[in-house]
Amino acid sequence: MKRVFFLFLMVFFTHFFPGETCAEISLLTKAAVLKENLLNSGYQVLGDLNYENYVELNFMKLYCEGLIDSCNGNNVTNRYLAALVPPLPGQAPTFLPVIFRLRRNEAVVLIGPTPPPCDYFSYATFLFSRYEEGWGPADSHKIFSSFGDPINRFTIKTFGGEFSSNIVLIFTADRKTNEAIRAAAIRAGFLGRVNTSVIPSSLLKTNDALDETTDEIIIGQRTALWKDGTSDGGGYLENPGVVVFRVTPPNLSHDPFPTPPQMVRGTGQTEFDLAPAVDGLRRAILDTYPGRSAQELTTDQWIMQSPVALQTLTNTLGDSSDAAYLMTQEFFKLSEDPDDFLIIYGVNHQKSGKATYHNFSIYQAYKYCGIATGFDHCYSPDCFSFAGSASSYLPYGPPSEVDKLYAIKVARHCDGEPYCMEVPIAGCGEGTELDDEMFVAFRAYVEPSTKTGPSYTELLFDRAIHFTATPPSLELLSTTVESDYPEPAEVSFWVSSGAPVRWEASIEYPDDVSGATIEPNQGEISAVDEKVSFYVTGAHPGSYHIKINVKDGQNRFAANEVIVVLNQP
Numbered sequence: 001m002k003r004v005f006f007l008f009l010m011v012f013f014t015h016f017f018p019g020e021t022c023a024e025i026s027l028l029t030k031a032a033v034l035k036e037n038l039l040n041s042g043y044q045v046l047g048d049l050n051y052e053n054y055v056e057l058n059f060m061k062l063y064c065e066g067l068i069d070s071c072n073g074n075n076v077t078n079r080y081l082a083a084l085v086p087p088l089p090g091q092a093p094t095f096l097p098v099i100f101r102l103r104r105n106e107a108v109v110l111i112g113p114t115p116p117p118c119d120y121f122s123y124a125t126f127l128f129s130r131y132e133e134g135w136g137p138a139d140s141h142k143i144f145s146s147f148g149d150p151i152n153r154f155t156i157k158t159f160g161g162e163f164s165s166n167i168v169l170i171f172t173a174d175r176k177t178n179e180a181i182r183a184a185a186i187r188a189g190f191l192g193r194v195n196t197s198v199i200p201s202s203l204l205k206t207n208d209a210l211d212e213t214t215d216e217i218i219i220g221q222r223t224a225l226w227k228d229g230t231s232d233g234g235g236y237l238e239n240p241g242v243v244v245f246r247v248t249p250p251n252l253s254h255d256p257f258p259t260p261p262q263m264v265r266g267t268g269q270t271e272f273d274l275a276p277a278v279d280g281l282r283r284a285i286l287d288t289y290p291g292r293s294a295q296e297l298t299t300d301q302w303i304m305q306s307p308v309a310l311q312t313l314t315n316t317l318g319d320s321s322d323a324a325y326l327m328t329q330e331f332f333k334l335s336e337d338p339d340d341f342l343i344i345y346g347v348n349h350q351k352s353g354k355a356t357y358h359n360f361s362i363y364q365a366y367k368y369c370g371i372a373t374g375f376d377h378c379y380s381p382d383c384f385s386f387a388g389s390a391s392s393y394l395p396y397g398p399p400s401e402v403d404k405l406y407a408i409k410v411a412r413h414c415d416g417e418p419y420c421m422e423v424p425i426a427g428c429g430e431g432t433e434l435d436d437e438m439f440v441a442f443r444a445y446v447e448p449s450t451k452t453g454p455s456y457t458e459l460l461f462d463r464a465i466h467f468t469a470t471p472p473s474l475e476l477l478s479t480t481v482e483s484d485y486p487e488p489a490e491v492s493f494w495v496s497s498g499a500p501v502r503w504e505a506s507i508e509y510p511d512d513v514s515g516a517t518i519e520p521n522q523g524e525i526s527a528v529d530e531k532v533s534f535y536v537t538g539a540h541p542g543s544y545h546i547k548i549n550v551k552d553g554q555n556r557f558a559a560n561e562v563i564v565v566l567n568q569p
Contacts (some may be wrong), residue, residue, distance in 0.1 A: 014513075050243070053085075166193060298329040340467070342466050347517070357446075390402050466556075472551070514539070
């Protein structure tokens with residue numbers, strides 16, 4: 001009987017879908033058999049037998065059209081796909097079609113091919129927003145944090161090569177539903193090709209009515225670096241050929257999955273032996289550009305890891321545990337002055353063995369829109385590669401070390417200079433305006449030996465130097481100021497060049513924060529040699545480290561420290 005049904009479906013698809021290839025008909029036929037198997041077992045299956053519900057998710061385009069609130073730190077040129085999951089009748093709506101709600105015992109099923117050859121792809125489930133009554137006009141927190149580890153190129157089951165292989169992906173929090181779909185998929189001919197992405201039931205906030213208090217979810221796919229040299233995997237991103245089903249059990253019982261073990265970052269092997277080489281590269285860069293101001297930006301972890309973010313309701317911009325994310329902490333602006341540019345440098349994490357691919361991106365600080373990007377290696381002529389770039393600064397360095405480093409110039413105009421990347425002057429989605437603040441972000445994706453993101457503690461962080469004309473010059477009346485507690489201490493300073501500037505004073509160390517207050521703690525200096533004072537009042541006698549920062553209109557800055565001592569009377 002099953003074979004007769006299968007032959008009927010082959011005839012049906014050949015007649016009604018004459019433009020489909022045999023491979024596509026075979027996939028749609030198997031998807032139809034899977035669906036029929038579930039229906040015969042009493043499950044409800046929503047979703048059409050076509051490829052129209054798996055589409056590109058373009059954050060930049062959605063933001064520039066005013067449909068979402070930011071670009072969500074989009075990984076420039078690495079495009080995304082998402083599932084349009086059919087809603088249940090009567091459920092609460094979501095503001096975008098790629099966002100859906102899910103009962104605890106339901107599942108979303110993707111049926112289709114993995115991408116053609118590329119360096120990286122993955123599938124993941126994200127908590128986009130969570131209801132909290134009274135929190136903002138929508139009563140919700142935007143979190144956009146992953147529920148767990150993605151299924152990536154290195155962990156997926158395909159019954160063959162990982163590329164262009166038809167698979168079944170199940171996203172669910174319910175073991176019984178998962179088992180039913182797996183059995184239906186195997187009977188439909190997907191033996192060895194079924195993968196389950198567990199949504200931890202303990203972390204999912206939902207109910208059977210799927211009202212407005214339930215979590216809003218996204219299923220997303222990442223891709224990077226197509227080996228055929230195209231920007232879209234030879235058309236894959238425009239037509240990934242994936243069928244989307246929503247599977248609902250015949251009753252409301254729930255058999256929860258336990259939270260899966262997390263992939264463990266790190267091998268114990270670090271990049272720290274390359275620290276002297278990176279310091280040597282820094283000195284060579286500074287020596288190459290004498291007579292300019294060199295402001296070294298601070299690089300730190302950019303995005304909180306999702307297990308923490310889910311507890312603190314922190315927006316992690318659609319993070320992945322497959323990556324380590326870094327960013328420069330200070331913002332900068334770029335003018336058209338040829339003396340105004342960045343040098344981005346450090347360890348090539350792919351060459352060091354810590355990443356499958358490594359890139360940096362220039363972001364518009366407002367709304368986190370990615371503008372330009374460079375990669376450790378490329379296949380496309382339109383891709384900017386920084387491989388081998390450190391040799392121009394270290395021509396006589398040991399090749400075994402220099403090959404593991406990189407150094408790239410970033411400017412408004414490169415005029416054909418090698419290893420120089422331009423940041424266009426343009427509007428939304430195309431570049432940044434001259435007054436826009438920017439930052440640099442870095443990604444290191446998938447350490448090959450662990451099949452997950454590298455450990456932050458094993459990486460030498462990427463660095464950036466902003467070369468400009470002369471920055472403001474900060475002068476302190478004294479680097480140590482004393483007062484008898486409880487009287488406040490007066491701290492005075494001025495700028496000897498670079499006015500007008502904005503200034504800010506803050507408690508430098510976190511263990512001092514609750515011990516003192518600063519009044520005022522920010523302001524403007526309109527003229528050179530204009531004296532400014534603020535007062536530090538302590539809650540207890542003791543010493544406090546105060547950081548003063550001044551910044552001009554081009555984000556050139558100067559900083560220094562004052563130690564305030566409040567003596568016991």
